[in-house]
Amino acid sequence: MHSNMKKYISGLLVVAALASVACNPDRLNEPQKGVIDMDNFYKTPEDAESAVITAYKASKKCYDLGSGFDVSWCIAPPLFVLENAPSDDIYYASGNKDDHVFGLEINEYRDSYTSNNTVVGNLYYAFYQMIYACNLVTDHFQYGDNEVINRAVAEASCLRAYAHFKLYCLWGDAPLVDHVLVGSDKPANTPRAELLDWVINEFDTASKYLPSKSDLNDSKLAIRFTKEAALAFKGKAEVFKGDYTAAKKSLGAVIESGKYELVPGAEMHDLFHMAGDGNKEKIFEFNYVNNPGNDPNFSDALEHFQFNQSCFWRDIKLPTNTIQQVGWGGINPTKEFGDALIANDGINSFRRKAWILTYDDLIYNMSYDNDNVMNTNEKKNADATRGIT
Template sequence: MKKIFLSIALLSNMMFTACEDMLDVEQKATSSTANFYKTDADAESALTAMYATYIGEIGATEGIWNAYIMGLNYSADDVFAAGGNIDDHADFRRLNEFRYDPSYAPISTLYNHIYKAIYSANLIIHYFGETADTPVKKQAVAEAKVMRAWAHMLAAQVYYQPPLIDHLITDEKPVNAESQKAIFDWCVKECEEALSDLPERKGKNDQEGAWVVTQGFARFVAGKSALFAGDNAKVISVMKPLVESQNYDLVPGERFRDLFHVEGDGCEEKIFEFNYVTNTAAAGGTEGWRGGNNRGRWMVANVLNWRGDDIKGGGTSPLICSTGGWGGGSINHEFAHKMLANDGDSYRRKATFLTSDEFFYDEKLCGWKSDATCTTRADKEFDENRGITNTYGSFSRSDVMEVKMMMHPNDADLSAGDNCNNTNLCIARLGEAYLIYAEACLSSQPDEAKKYINKIQQRAGSATVSATVDLEVLQNEKQYELWFEGCRWFDIVRWGIAKQCYDKVLDNVPYQTDEYWTSGGSKPHKLVYDIRHPYAEANITLKFVEGKNEYWPLPQNIIEINDQIHQVRGWAN
């Protein structure tokens, strides 16, 4: 994975060609295919290029946002797009509000990225799949099959009946998949077939074993795909060796926070992640989006950090902040209060969001520059150099402050800029694997389900450790554990509760104020909020349409160039 710099400039440029047919991309190479796909060295080189493509397509930025990170999480019911107001960052906030159609840019952007990544895997499978006669070549094909399966699994979670591209496209046109289940079942089969040619991770301290495809990741993709296919027995059989493996472990509770920051890169809980290593020279330096920092989520840090305009002293006055922010990705207040009641003063809760008291007064969890002179609680309570100064109300923010996906100072790669988050992008971790496995066990092996749910709760340091478990306990625990990790949208659709979840939150927007600033300095710093309905006031109706909004539509530009693909479900009309 350290060798992936050779093609990143090309990949960065390709990212922005959203209207191109991404299934018909001319191969770029220094030698013909007839001469290249021959040796073990060729297989390793092709595999390196495939990983570079996945990092560039899935993990890189679109200027100020990322289609994978924002698209998946902004479509959940427990996240507010936030920002400055209802018009701020409209390109991706409309995902949060169901104000999109098939022509909407983020929908086609993620689709294009997924299928360009699949193309890079298909190159390896096509040219080595039938002739792999050495362990190196066989392993390269197996890794490509798992990555291709992961991308198809993602496509089927986001879109309904997207194409299943199981070979290198030449002249034919892709068609809609037979069904969602057909895609997920195929993903399971691909991963199971790849297992025998894949290595195991070499123990809990094997960092590089989290940066390439291993048997563990193959089992994760197969198990998650089987869950979405409704095959609990397959989930259990394929994932049991993973959850019992000695090559992985949950990090202890005091390190839960590290899972989302550079300190946790390649740790014992990571099953697979995109390994970011900034190479500014490869893409022409560090200037803006033309620089090599695309792979470090440049400016996504600004989106997800707190709203600097609303904070006294700007975005870096709280010491937890690495750079000034725009306040996106805010945590839903109702979910936060529910988690606080469940978790209490847990490691997990404090790594997910801070209470008002922690935000203003806890120097370890937040800290302010003025702490150097404000040495007592009384000093801090009436400190004019901290707090939320927006007395009208900070949009989509409440009496808590999310911290889970904020870019902390250690995350910054200063060679590319103070807003370039160099934390690896986690695709699979053991905490999620435990919950997938536990859900599959609920009906047939309840004691086994309880065992793994309790492991999650105990590691979290939660105030609640369940004596009995059922689907509701599992659903809640998964939300607490995996907030803003790209799971919630897919889960509430799969559980059939999407409409009731979205109906509770649409146009019920919190506006946050600080009592110190609203009282003119007569009250101590304290976060409060009130609920408003800004969309109704602007004559904008937000509505989740059942049978339609569970999935994104297939991109209009793809349908226009391919008459064999059509819209399905509620998008067909």
Template sequence: MKLNNSIKKYLNYCTLILVAGVVSCADNYLEVDSYGAPVLENFYKTPLDAEQALNAAYSPMREMYGVENFWGVMGTDIIFGDIGTDDFIKGGNRLVDNLPLYQKETYDIPTSNIAIEQIWKVNYKGILYANLILEKVPSIEFTNANRKKEIIAEAHFLRAYYFFDLVNTFGGVPLVDKVLAAGEYNIPRSTKSEIYAFIEAELQKTIADLPSRFSKDLSYLGHADKGAAIGLMMRVSLYQNKMGQVKTYGEQLFLIPQYELVEYKTIFEPEGEWNSGSIFEINFSSNTSVLGTGITQRISPKSKKGGGFMQAKEGLRNEFEPNDPRYLATFYNVSGGYGTGWYVKKYSWAPFSNNPSPTIGGNNNSANNIRVIRLADAYLMYAEAIYNIDPVTSVKYVNKVRTRARGAQPLTVVPDLPETLNGQALLDAIYHERRVELAGEGFRYQDLLRTNRVDAILVPLGFVKGKHEVMPIPYSQVTLSKGILKQNNY
């Protein structure tokens, strides 16, 4: 399922499409680099143009994890997000061999951190391309009206996805909901609540107009679909503590009957891509030098052609219950070198998984798809949302995850939670389940923030309340804005 979908099919043409996105953004804090000569006046004329523009709008999502943007990869939630928590240390070759990650680990984060700057630049690039679609595609004549509606809905999804990454990183950011003209570039920051309201409105449009991927052929894989939009809305709602919305959208998601949990150890293997428990993934391939992910190389051991970053702490490993099969599916050990020697298996390559080592494009070009939203995550979000109003059902959904984790092992292995469990004990059980089920997938930092557990867990590691809940606005962007952008507490 690597190259048979349209998200990858047209990526060779993305340079041309990205040109269409250049709309005189020079000398402003939303600037993106141009490539070649502008062709905007000749583009957005046909349905094929619209499809290619859509693929360009997906490309920043892929770039953030891709081989071509080293510091973008370092800025992902998978790596940057969870470094400095109780789950992972920076790792690497020595104490300060990756200064931006070391700065996050020690909570000594300057406004010049280059990984943080990539979060800003790549996401606003994606927003620009989505805005171009939403401005230009409505006037294109389509013979397939449903596909036109889907393209527009996917652009709304992408705009929501990019803004969600921004608001989680920086708090309130400039709300750019159109293609900017000259003189409109310096936009002040909207509030965090305003950005979240915008994201929710975008996803509501998307949910209404997108089909389920299960009604499409395999070429559709990689496109956002109804399930992806609902799943993202659940996460957006969870991060705002809107538990009623998490419940509502969870119940919508669970009406799609094709979603089912699969054996845990297969999820991150090649055969696990787009399985029935996968709600949204970012596709990658190692069959070309520009379509692979850089995550695998960055978090693999130095002795296995990797960067050695993101090594698991003992506390995370001890969180797993005895004989939990997820432990061996999550970690592997390579002794020697700097750090704990415990690495994340989920985005590994052979011999630690069935994902082959790259043979084209260098050692950092891996085929592993990034799993963005999984059904188990949705079950646990739903369980957390209802734990205090319907504990019996909450336990039921946690036990779905635990039963799948246990597999064919005896009932004493990852045993079901008692049906009578409730209150804080149930909530703690959900927190435990999220930590072990989703280990190494980039959720721990945000989970600790939103559940107010920073005093006990993050503050002893250097976290400063009132400051590190968000990252600094990049210094370069504040400077370009000529004072319009107001810095966070840095």
């Protein structure tokens, strides 16, 4: 009996000790390490600048698969595919009819094309993730006396308007989300005309708080919204609205600023390559840094990887100066388009040489490792290490 009593007392002491530990409120309120509490953020101009950088990063997800979000895997950059694949003038290539169905459905207008298409679903999701990041800025900061905060709010407003404009173009009626949603919010579709008016007003207001490029060669501001970038998007939205008088004024202000100019024809090829980053023709472009050390599945290298995989040639012996040695050959022009371009521009036009290679260009005019041996057109034509395999 005495022994059993000791056991009961010992057990009670253990339970009491555990209860005293479990009920200690201090142990339930340990501060999280390595983060800033939300209540202590969104206070300073530096916080505003940091928040808008996050918004820019979220915005780029429209150009890759939306990595970092809970979306389906898709090898293609969604906005690029959805805006280009429907064209009658391109083929969306793949390994076979059951490969890359997301692109083929869009390109061929297949009956199976639904909202379950990963390009469509990922892009829609990414736009609203982008809008959410922008709303975190505009919910916590407003236009006022601080130049840094004003610029951050204006940039976030432009990015948010850009997303809504793309939704307008691709979906028509879409929810207008101008604040951070809570769990009970269920925004309905906004009528298309109302959505477009909101977009125009956002760009107009933001343009008043944004700086301009310093000169034609100011490449640093090509990756951030400027006054002229806001006016350019405003003008484009006004064209879509059919308000050509307003569009002429907005777009005219961009031209008259003297900060932008078309590149010479000989430089046209560089427009969508690293050599053309931030050049005088670029009004706004998202910034990607080429870092070969990045893991392409979990970094900004992903978008670069996806464009290469989507567009580069496949089953072909490529020149040595190409970036990527494998792809699916998507977004290739049809013969009819190539013939029409050559008929209009001529075979030696800058535009033809920049965008479309002929077979002769590939075999005879591009650099290969063995050019010192294969030094005549006859030898190059017989060379099994160049051209289609």
